[in-house]
Structures are given as C-alpha cells and as structure tokens.
Amino acid sequence: MSDPSGATPQDTPGAPVPEDTAGVPEAASVPAQAAPGEPLVVMKGVNKHFGDLHVLKDIDLTVHRGEVVIVIGPSGSGKSTLCRTINRLETFESGSIEIDGKPLPEEGADLARLRADVGMVFQSFNLFAHKTILQNVTLGPIKVRKQSKEAAEKRAMELLARVGVDHQASKYPAQLSGGQQQRVAIARSLAMDPKVMLFDEPTSALDPEMITEVLDVMTSLAKEGMTMVVVTHEMGFANRAADRVVFMSDGAVLEQGTPKDFFTNPQTDRAKDFLGKILTH
Amino acid sequence: MSTLFDQFDVWGAFWMTIKLTVLAAVFSLVIGTVVAIMRLSPVPVLRFLGTSYVNVFRNTPLTLIVFFSLIGLWQTLGIELSAQLSVNAFRFAVIGLSVYHAAFVCEALRSGVNTIPLGQAEAARSIGLTFGQSLREIILPQAFRGAITPLGNTLIALAKNTTVVVTIGVAETAYLMSKVNEDAADQLTNVFILSAVFFVVLTIPIGLLTGRLSKKLAVKR
Numbered sequence: 001m002s003d004p005s006g007a008t009p010q011d012t013p014g015a016p017v018p019e020d021t022a023g024v025p026e027a028a029s030v031p032a033q034a035a036p037g038e039p040l041v042v043m044k045g046v047n048k049h050f051g052d053l054h055v056l057k058d059i060d061l062t063v064h065r066g067e068v069v070i071v072i073g074p075s076g077s078g079k080s081t082l083c084r085t086i087n088r089l090e091t092f093e094s095g096s097i098e099i100d101g102k103p104l105p106e107e108g109a110d111l112a113r114l115r116a117d118v119g120m121v122f123q124s125f126n127l128f129a130h131k132t133i134l135q136n137v138t139l140g141p142i143k144v145r146k147q148s149k150e151a152a153e154k155r156a157m158e159l160l161a162r163v164g165v166d167h168q169a170s171k172y173p174a175q176l177s178g179g180q181q182q183r184v185a186i187a188r189s190l191a192m193d194p195k196v197m198l199f200d201e202p203t204s205a206l207d208p209e210m211i212t213e214v215l216d217v218m219t220s221l222a223k224e225g226m227t228m229v230v231v232t233h234e235m236g237f238a239n240r241a242a243d244r245v246v247f248m249s250d251g252a253v254l255e256q257g258t259p260k261d262f263f264t265n266p267q268t269d270r271a272k273d274f275l276g277k278i279l280t281h
Numbered sequence: 282m283s284t285l286f287d288q289f290d291v292w293g294a295f296w297m298t299i300k301l302t303v304l305a306a307v308f309s310l311v312i313g314t315v316v317a318i319m320r321l322s323p324v325p326v327l328r329f330l331g332t333s334y335v336n337v338f339r340n341t342p343l344t345l346i347v348f349f350s351l352i353g354l355w356q357t358l359g360i361e362l363s364a365q366l367s368v369n370a371f372r373f374a375v376i377g378l379s380v381y382h383a384a385f386v387c388e389a390l391r392s393g394v395n396t397i398p399l400g401q402a403e404a405a406r407s408i409g410l411t412f413g414q415s416l417r418e419i420i421l422p423q424a425f426r427g428a429i430t431p432l433g434n435t436l437i438a439l440a441k442n443t444t445v446v447v448t449i450g451v452a453e454t455a456y457l458m459s460k461v462n463e464d465a466a467d468q469l470t471n472v473f474i475l476s477a478v479f480f481v482v483l484t485i486p487i488g489l490l491t492g493r494l495s496k497k498l499a500v501k502r
Binding site: 087109119124 | 323
C-alpha cells in the first residue's frame with residue numbers, strides 16, 4: 001500500500017481522481033446522478049445496542065448525492081453495523097435514517113422497494129450460489145424492476161463486461177475467484193440502478209492481488225459520480241477515491257474530513273493512534 | 282409360494298402399498314413445505330402455528346393419527362371421503378400418513394435451510410426481493426438441495442410406515458400378512474420373506490436416487 005499522506009493529493013470533493021482504470025471498459029456507464037450536492041442519506045441520532053454493547057452511539061451522518069464517503073476505524077468500531085443500518089439489514093433503536101427524503105420504512109413491501117434503490121456489496125460477496133453469474137445479475141431487474149428477460153440480460157452482459165467478467169456469465173459463483181465474484185456482486189447491485197451503493201469491507205476477504213481489480217471498479221464508479229458509502233481498511237483507496245473520510249471508534253463518529261486533512265492532520269488521539277499503527281507496517 | 286399367489290391378492294397388496302407411499306409422499310411434501318414456510322416466516326402467529334403442528338404430529342404415534350383420521354373424522358364427525366368403504370379407508374389412510382410425515386418433511390427442509398449462509402438471504406433482501414420472492418428464488422431452492430438426504434430418509438420411513446394403516450383395514454402389505462396368518466399359516470414364512478424383499482426393493486432405490494441427487498444438485502459454495 002502506498003503512503004496515502006503524499007500519494008495523490010486531493011483537495012476538493014468530487015474532483016477527478018487520478019486512477020489507472022485499465023481493464024475496466026467504460027461501456028455501460030452508471031446513469032449520471034442528477035443534482036449533485038443535495039443530501040441523499042441522512043442519519044440523525046442513530047443508536048443501536050447488541051445486548052449490553054452500544055455499537056452505534058448517536059450517529060449523525062449525511063451523505064450527499066455523488067459523494068464518496070469512506071468509513072474507516074478499528075475492528076469492532078461499528079463501521080459495518082453503520083453501513084448495514086442504512087438499508088435496514090440491521091435495525092436500530094432510536095434516531096432516524098432518511099434516504100432521498102423518505103424515512104426508512106418498517107419491514108414489508110415498502111422496505112423492499114427502498115432496498116432496490118440501495119445497492120449493497122458484502123465482504124463475503126453473497127452471490128446466489130445456485131444461480132449462474134448471469135442469473136445473479138438479472139434476478140433483481142426481472143423480479144423487482146419487472147424488466148423483460150431479454151432487456152435484463154442485455155444490460156447484465158454490459159455490466160459484466162464493464163467489470164470484466166462477461167466471459168464467465170454462464171458459470172456458477174463457486175467457479176470464480178474471489179475478485180471475480182466481488183466484481184459480479186458489484187454488477188448485480190449496479191443492475192438495479194441504485195441511488196446509493198453501500199460497500200461493507202468489499203476487499204477484506206480477497207487475496208492481495210485481487211484487491212486491485214475490485215478497487216479499480218469501485219474507483220471508476222466513484223469517478224462517474226456514484227454515491228457511495230464504503231467501509232474499508234484500504235487506506236490507499238480511501239485517500240484516492242474518498243470525498244470524505246469518516247473515522248469511527250467504539251460506535252461513535254470521532255472525526256471526519258477530506259482524506260488529505262484526515263491522513264495528514266488527524267485531530268483526535270484515537271485517530272492518530274489508529275493511523276500510526278496502520279500506516280507504519 | 283405359488284399357493285400364496287393363488288390364494289391371496291399379493292400384487293394388489295403391494296400395489297396398494299406403492300399407491301399409499303406415492304400419494305402420501307406428494308401430500309406430505311406439499312404440507313411439509315407450507316409448514317416449513319410458516320416456521321420461517323417473520324409473522325409470530327404463523328411461526329407458532331408451524332411449530333405447534335410439528336410438535337403435535339411428530340410426537341404423536343402414527344397409529345393414533347391413522348386411527349383418528351378414520352374413527353375421529355369419519356365415524357365421529359361424519360366426514361365421508363367416498364361412499365365405498367375401502368376407498369374411504371384408503372383416503373383417510375393417505376391423510377393420516379401425509380399429516381404425520383409432513384412434520385418430518387418440515388424439519389428436513391429446515392435442516393436444509395440451515396445449510397444456507399445467512400448472507401444469501403441478506404443479498405436477496407438487499408436487491409429488493411420481498412420475503413416471498415427471496416423464499417421462492419433463493420432460500421427454498423437451496424434448502425431442497427441441501428435437504429435431499431434427510432428428505433430421502435423421511436420417504437423411506439414413510440414407505441415402511443404405510444404398514445400401520447392395516448389398523449384401519451386398508452388392504453396393503455401388512456394386511457396381506459395378517460390375512461395369511463389367519464387363513465394359511467403354513468404360508469407365513471413365505472409371505473414374510475416376500476414382504477421383506479418387496480420393501481427392500483421399494484426403499485433401496487429411494488436411497489440410491491436421493492443419494493445421487495444430493496451429490497448432483499449440491500450447491501457449491
């Protein structure tokens with residue numbers, strides 16, 4: 001991992017990110033997100049406990065349209081839980097979460113509709129094991145968006161080509177490498193044309209040489225204006241692609257800022273300690 | 282041995298056993314799947330009903346259930362499934378066998394569900410599938426594949442358990458044996474051996490088939 005403090009300085013949010021995207025065709029681009037800057041995900045005073053453990057403490061977080069927010073922090077700090085509450089895979093006890101101006105619905109058809117607009121990429125890929133790669137990508141568009149099989153397959157092949165796994169379309173997930181599976185998972189999310197995409201440690205289960213291929217896809221998404229919330233330990237990626245870095249520890253957001261500010265000039269002792277430990281190895 | 286075939290309707294008895302097995306297998310699969318869905322559903326009342334079903338029918342002797350279906354439903358409550366006595370008894374036998382084995386089908390399916398990583402359901406929900414859609418598209422197909430072996434066990438048990446319906450006078454294999462015992466005791470050994478061979482011939486293919494299917498359809502992870 002390159003030293004993020006000096007690698008690719010980036011001052012203004014939304015500015016082009018210098019990144020080599022070789023091997024990532026630009027076809028099937030993500031629809032441009034209209035009206036950048038307005039709040040898309042608004043979390044206010046969100047609290048959650050796992051038994052006695054207070055995993056989310058009064059979280060206030062706003063993600064604007066087109067913004068790439070990267071959440072970092074030590075293990076057990078509540079990063080993943082934060083990410084998962086946004087599409088209500090985790091419930092929360094108090095506070096509110098709004099997506100595109102609408103509060104998160106309770107369980108049921110409304111919640112399903114909302115989740116269709118919120119892409120989610122998991123640490124363990126979670127491709128549907130009994131379906132082919134193509135079926136994985138077309139399932140949502142056909143069943144949820146009610147697209148025709150032909151239209152869904154055409155778009156799915158474009159997206160698979162975009163993430164570089166179109167030749168594997170008829171295979172099953174277990175036949176693909178981890179990096180390929182994760183890129184399919186990203187294509188599966190993209191096929192739903194999500195308003196925002198959540199990434200829950202997308203590269204943590206990957207071999208080192210496969211991390212790059214996944215990060216390349218994510219970087220190109222970020223460049224095209226996709227709104228993203230990414231939980232990751234990849235500091236180089238955070239430094240390159242983030243508009244804003246959010247640092248969490250013990251269930252609370254301790255500090256946030258541009259990658260440059262955060263990595264070069266962390267304010268809290270906890271963040272200094274964290275960065276000291278991960279950037280020196 | 283030939284006297285046995287002359288005096289008794291051996292093939293008729295075997296055919297009756299096969300009919301009972303096949304029909305009860307189909308119905309118990311359907312009922313068991315419905316009960317399993319109830320036990321998996323997010324609605325507490327449905328979960329309670331599903332759990333109660335399994336606890337009641339799994340823990341009640343099959344003989345009692347078969348008796349109740351004929352004596353209780355027909356004689357006491359007056360529900361008649363056919364004007365013909367033997368057909369009536371046969372249909373109640375199928376009902377008794379089906380509701381009993383549905384409890385085991387349900388539990389076999391739930392063991393299949395437990396082979397599915399939680400992430401599969403989470404991924405299904407996160408692309409916007411409703412509970413019913415994720416059940417149909419993701420959970421049940423994988424659960425059935427993971428449950429083929431225990432389902433095969435249930436099916437084999439069902440084939441042999443059909444002998445219980447002799448108690449309500451359905452003319453299947455055990456009925457044949459008791460008839461032979463009464464009317465031609467010298468043929469008793471023959472009918473026992475013949476029946477044993479018949480059940481082995483009936484159940485071994487079930488085991489072989491489900492064994493092969495479970496390998497072929499196994500979900501690679």
